[in-house]
Amino acid sequence: MKNNILSHNLIRLYILKVSHWFMLVMPIVVLFYKANGLSVSQVFILQSLYSLSIVLLEIPSGYFADVLGRKNTIAIGAVLGFFGFAIYSLSYGFWGFLVAEVVLGFGQSMISGADSALLYDSLVDAKQHDRYIRHEGRMTSVGNFAEASAGILGGLLAAVSIRYPYYGQTLVALLAVPAAFTLIEPKTEHTRLELGWKQIVDVVRFALVKNLRLRWIIVLSSVVGASTLTMAWFVQPWLIRADTPVEAYGAIWTALNLLVGVAAMFAYRVELKLGRNRTITLLILLLSLGFVASGLIRYYWAMPFIVLFYLARGVATPILKDSINRIAPAPMRATILSVRNFIIRIIFSIWGPFYGWLTDRWSLTLALASAGVIFVILSTLTFIALIKVEKAD
Template structure:
């Protein structure tokens, strides 16, 4: 019976992942913004607002998932995701896009953390928690394969009209609603948290103050997550600088996300071969090289380094999430994962508009190399402290 519940939830979590990552709009989103009169600074401002919208509800939504159930918060997030893209599809300027980003941010915050927690609890319920990295890797792979497939279709739709991908995206977001509604809450042995702001503060204090291993695992995962999010928004300006034909955007976006999906699928094997500490160190180096080489090389000779960056991104997500899940107590797992996502969005919200300003005021090279050095400094500092804490524990 418990295996049936696990399989039932896995199917719906796959549907939710596909719905969330089948992004018809991503290959042409910067072109769409330019078509509607926005500059690079405004693009990063919109994404910063999206991140801040997530931040406002990120930790409370994770706590609601722990207190009220993962399924309920995921369902609310799916509904808000549909509404957000519906607003986008009928908007034609900065303020309409801003409203859509706020709604999408709220929706994402309701799902973020709750989905991974529900997956982990479903595995615990079926006594298969040791397979979390494998399943999380598959979830990441499915998401990136979906995004890759959407890149081709999105490019074709954009060739007809730059707005068609947004109409299609609204329909895709609608698919998540029935999938979320039919999830089954796992009957794990832990008790749900009580509702209250004091309890939320207690969980955050536990994650970032009391438990040193958890704190530094969260911070390292957040720095890496923010760096990959930043690069995702640099790729299209880089393609524009390289005079890439519009019809090639979908194919390139597809290829990059296929690489992430393949890497995520084999992340657990990489960790088994190299070990967690060594794997993390290699990932940090590859991500740094991606920023620096994409910044200095204006031609397609930089593409191999962007490829390496995306491969590292695929391996990093399931491994770093698993590190947190192994330490996080079951009753507060969704809240703790939301703390991680909260910090990712805070980092991006602070630095994103600055990178956009550097691009408009100076150059894409300056922005990319600055992002790379900020990342390497933050990641090395957190990595060193984490290594020290892990050895002393």
Template structure:
């Protein structure tokens, strides 16, 4: 029986690949524009997706606990495939909106359930001490898949910008049989459910009672929202530079590889600079990435895109680590969910405004405004973090 549970691990690899091998990402904004959407429409779509994900994040995790990891993953896989099928046959905002909502719901049911399935499977075969190793490997496979998809998606887009979405439907389908073949490990003991009131008490503790934790969450959320925002400006920015679709796919791939490579060294950089200087470098670097990319609207600007992704590679793991250092284990997952919630809410508020600004003025000015906004928000967070640590 234990060998059956160990068989869950390669199936989780397949689910990760199906989720991260995103052929559509290098060209999705260009696809929207080809179908009549402006940047305000694009970022509004993504804001709605963010809200859908964040609203369901905690409820879907609870559903996985009481309903079963396997059922949650099956539902998420089916919705993920259905979302891209709808994309393949849609030509206007309302169709894309339906696809985004379905993909958002599907993503929320997979997020967390896959890691829980991995841990429970290892627990069944008495190898739970290998969880971090296996989780890291699965994440590495996901990053590698994302990088390859950038090149493949850009190449498929030479046929048409709709072609990557059609192929993506087949990629997403891989997760469905993989999820059905999983064996759902039953809990070793029945644990009482804390309930919604307990969740609210943790949120109150993280965002109100514990001032130090609050501002570390805010800083991490501001930077997370900034990295999410820039990702949706890269394609139209490169298109403005008259770059071929295939070249955009290659640059997208190299940017993601930059994040992965720098992240491996993030702990060494943080150890050398220390928390205060690292935090300052992240806020200034992220803000300058926006401003300089907008200021130098030319091939030189691409260099600043890579600088931004270099800083992002440091920021993501380091700022999460700062939160983990001051968070008790029994509330860690919920606190990190609060961070994700704020990231999505910030994006939902800021991104549509920047999209409107882009449409009425220029992409360069929108990027500069974004840099100023995130610098102000990040600086406020740093000031209050400094006060709490004194």
């Protein structure tokens, strides 16, 4: 019976992952913004405000998932996601896009953390929690395969009309609603937290103050997550600088996300082969190199370094999330994962507009190189702090 619940939830979690990552709009989103009169700075400001909207509900939503149930919180997020893209498809300027991004941000915050926590709880319920990295890796892989497939279709739709991908995205978002409402809450052996802001503060204090090992794993995972999010918004300006034909955007976006998907599938093998610390060291080097090289090297000579960046991205997510899940107590797991996502969005909301300003005011080269330098400093200092805490324990 418990294995049946696991299988039932896995199917629906895969549908949710696909509906979230089958992003018809992503390969052409910067072109769409430019067609509606937005500058690069406005693009990063818009995404920064999206991140801030996620921040407003990120930790409370993870806490609601711990209190009210993962299923209910995910269902709310799915409904908001549908309405967000519906608003987007009917908007034609910065302020309309902003309203859509806020709704999407609230929806994303309700799902993030709750989905990973429900997956982990389902595995615990079926006594298969040691297989989490494998399943999280597959989830990440499926999401990126979905995004890769959407890249081709999105490019074809955009060739007809730059707005068609947004109409299609609204229909894709609708698929998540029945999947979310038919999830089954696993009966894990823990008592749900009480509902209250004091309890939220207690969980955050536990994650970032009391448990030093958990603190530094969360911060490291957040810095890595913010870096991959930043690169996702740099790729299209980079393609524009390289004079890439519009019809090639979808194919390039597809290829990059296929790389992430393949890497995520083998993330657990990489960690088994190299060990966690060597794997993280390699990830920091590859991500930093991707930023700096793509900034300094013009045209397609930089593409191998972007490829390495996306391979590192695929490996990083399941490994770092597993490190958090192994330490996080079950009653707090969704909240703690939301703390991670909260920090990712805070970092991006601070640095994103700065990188956009550097691009518009100076150059894309300076913006990318600066992002690489900032990332390598933050990630290295955080990783050193984590190693020191673990040695002390």
